[in-house]
Amino acid sequence: MKNKKVGDTMSLSKSRYCTGIRCKKELWLSCFKSEVAEEQDNDAVLDNGNKVGDFARGLFGDDYILIEYNDNKKIMIEETKKYLDKKPNIICEASFNYNNNFCAVDVLKNDLDGVEIYEVKSSTEISDIYIDDISYQTWVLKKCGLNVKKSYLVHINSKYIKKGKVDRNKFFKIEEITPRDMGLIEENVKELESILNSDREPDIDISLACKKNKMVSYDCPFFNYCIRNLPRPNIFDVGWRTSFNKKLDFYYNNLITYSDILASGGISTKADNQMNCELNNLGKIIDRDSIKKLLSTFTYPLYFLDFESYQVAIPEIDGTRPYQQICFQYSLHYYLEEDGELFHKEYLSEDYDGNPMYGLCKQLCEDIPMNSCVLVYNQSFEITRLKEMASLFPEFSDHLLNIVDNIKDLLPPFRNQEYYVKEMGGSASIKKVLPALFPGDEKLDYHNLEQVHKGDEASNAYLSLKTLPYEEQEKLRYSLLRYCELDTYAMVKIWGKLKEVSE
């Protein structure tokens, strides 16, 4: 992101307006100090947003006018003017400016007696900030002299199931939105303009607006910057599902350090254990009996399974929903008998244009015999995927549901703090547990992998495969295989560690 310099002429836009409504400091930082933002991997979100936006253009049929994007907004505005008088028509990205307030309307229904605004979002739910977005556009258009009859939010119907060609009328939900009071928008615009023209970073404390909630649709990328002067560790380092709301209560009561929080009576048993381990440099928490009890339920042959999946907003496969997880790969380590040899099998679909789940299910049913004990890490993900695939493919249904019935989870000892060391930092995620249990083990370090180091990178890599030349494709496929293999090898090692400590 290129910073503006304080003193540059700054204009508002719908995204800047919404940022400023959430937090004036975020608006100022995003314009003048963007280098302090945390890096966000938004590629998949942006890609889905673009595809949904393009798809929505045909909401009223294919006969629409598209105002092409141009860095020079004046060109977009002039282009829009050419079509505004030729009503009725549909203008996508119709662009307007009023006193340095620019907006491009996703879809403008330009009727003989006025216009209707259609704002398109790639989400499945309405967030309050979308109402601010639409209100700002309504205000700009009214100021430009247009009669805005109605405003609508177009978002994805999460219950839509693809059958044949995606049907726009069923895929989208269109909801009429009552814009906020225009006087209020005018006041907000004035205030935000003064923020953009100021050389002083606004002095605003952290609040509920900093994290994703019903009001705002994402975590603020400046959070770590805003809490940089707090002592470490602090209330915001506490894990164990302590809500942001609760953390803010402690923060506002000036209970920020672990010692202050514990002295005040603490938060919860697990959170207090985390803080005590950190403060007093305690060793491991180990509940041998509980671990032993869990391990006694595992039987041979013993399989360790992990899926990789991707999600797309506009479903490409019949029978699937928007954003449904589509499995394309698995890794499987297994022991046929106690103290036996460790084997490995894997699957990575080559069906880039079809349904990767069919081949995956077929192979999985061959690789895992019925009634085998299958270990996963965080069973809800694998169980949900297996059930979805069982309903998609009746021929594999019995076998897939048999796998579901025999799944055992390696997560509970860590989630229940039956095994905890301070290096886990209040998290039971495998990416935290693994280095905490095996510090310095290079073979288990995801950083040492090539190209693919985490789940979202795996999804993006798979989705990009079909666009790559053969050699690059093979290299990336190899990286995907090694990444997924490490996930199940990590589970084997974690299981081994649990056995070791329970003896």
Ligand code: SF4
């Ligand atoms: S972290 Fe919170 S206070 Fe800081 S800029 Fe973001 S929203 Fe504003």
